[in-house]
Amino acid sequence: MAxxxxxxxxxxxxxxxxxxxxxxxxxxxxxxxxxxxPQLDDRYGKGVVASRIGLRxxxxxxxxxxxxxxxxxxxxxxxxxxHCVLVDExxxxxxxxxxxxxxxxxxxxxxxxxxxxxxxxxxxxxEGSQYLLAWADTLSExxxxxxxxxxxxxxxxxxxxxxAITDGPQVExxxxxxxxxxxxxxxxxxxxxxxxxxxxxxQLPLGPSEPEPPDPG
Numbered sequence: 001m002a003x004x005x006x007x008x009x010x011x012x013x014x015x016x017x018x019x020x021x022x023x024x025x026x027x028x029x030x031x032x033x034x035x036x037x038p039q040l041d042d043r044y045g046k047g048v049v050a051s052r053i054g055l056r057x058x059x060x061x062x063x064x065x066x067x068x069x070x071x072x073x074x075x076x077x078x079x080x081x082x083h084c085v086l087v088d089e090x091x092x093x094x095x096x097x098x099x100x101x102x103x104x105x106x107x108x109x110x111x112x113x114x115x116x117x118x119x120x121x122x123x124x125x126x127e128g129s130q131y132l133l134a135w136a137d138t139l140s141e142x143x144x145x146x147x148x149x150x151x152x153x154x155x156x157x158x159x160x161x162x163x164a165i166t167d168g169p170q171v172e173x174x175x176x177x178x179x180x181x182x183x184x185x186x187x188x189x190x191x192x193x194x195x196x197x198x199x200x201x202x203q204l205p206l207g208p209s210e211p212e213p214p215d216p217g
Contacts, residue, residue, distance in 0.1 A: 002111045003137035004102050006090065008118040008129060010152045010181035013144035015115040016049060019086050020057055022113055031083035034075050035059035036068065038092040049088045059088065062097075069100040072108060082110055090116030093128030102135055115142075121157035121179065122166065123187060144181050147197060152181035162196035 009015055019035075026033045037049050037059040049059045060075075062068060068085075076082050085104055087093070093101070093114070101112045114136070118129050125133070133139065146152040157165045157179055180197050182190065190197060 002105045002109045004105045004132075004135065005111070005113045005138045005140065006129075006132040006136035007113065007115045007140045007142055008132075009142035010144055010155050011117065011179050012181055013142045013152075015142055016088055018142060019088055019113065019115045020049065022084075023057060023086055026084050032079065032081065033084045033086060034072060034082055035086050035088070036062055036071070037088040039063050040092065064092075064094050064097070066097070067100060068097050069103045069107070072104050072110065076108075082108075085110055085112045087112065087114040087116075090114035090132060091118075091120075091126035091129045092116070093132070095127055095131045098128060098131040098135060105137075117155060119154060121155055123154055123191075146181065146183040146186050148183055148186050150183035150185065152183055154182050154184055154187035156180050156182055156187060156190050156197065158197065164190045164193070166191055 007015060007018060023033050023035055035049060035057060039061040040063075049057050060071070062071065072082065072085060085101070087101070093116075101114065104110050104112050114128075114132055116129055116132070117126060118133070119125055144152045159165055182197070186197075
């Protein structure tokens with residue numbers, strides 16, 4: 001039975017990596033997927049879904065006025081049976097689009113896997129996340145860690161000095177240079193102006209290690 005799934009977390013928890021792995025699993029079994037990504041997130045190029053560890057795939061972009069149920073139906077008409085719809089950065093969906101995703105599940109019988117942030121830099125729900133939390137059949141948290149060692153559940157937007165920014169538009173695209181995932185306790189401290197946090201989180205050592213230089217002694 002098809003379901004609407006919402007996988008949520010703070011930033012840098014591996015949401016996009018998990019999405020791309022799920023898409024790969026379907027395709028490896030000969031099943032066709034539709035990968036949707038918001039047009040406003042063009043950090044890696046238009047329609048490119050990319051994770052911070054280097055995985056990437058091409059997706060179909062959408063804007064707030066698009067009908068996602070109609071997009072899925074057109075895709076089926078042109079390419080045949082569809083086995084799964086995956087949505088990256090699902091926090092940017094509108095209420096109407098979340099309902100359309102539920103229709104892809106209920107009317108078309110196609111599972112939908114949506115991945116996104118739960119809250120913004122002010123600690124408030126995004127519209128898409130709000131209605132996914134309300135209407136999804138299955139909710140799953142993808143966990144990540146705060147610099148304090150506790151579980152990170154919040155996101156802080158920071159300036160060039162690592163100080164919290166508490167005003168401004170809800171949507172401002174950025175990565176490690178603009179946002180840091182923290183625990184609720186750290187969120188309270190940083191947004192109250194108590195201290196600063198590092199801007200860049202270290203990259204994972206994916207390639208072979210560099211050889212150690214010889215000991216001059």
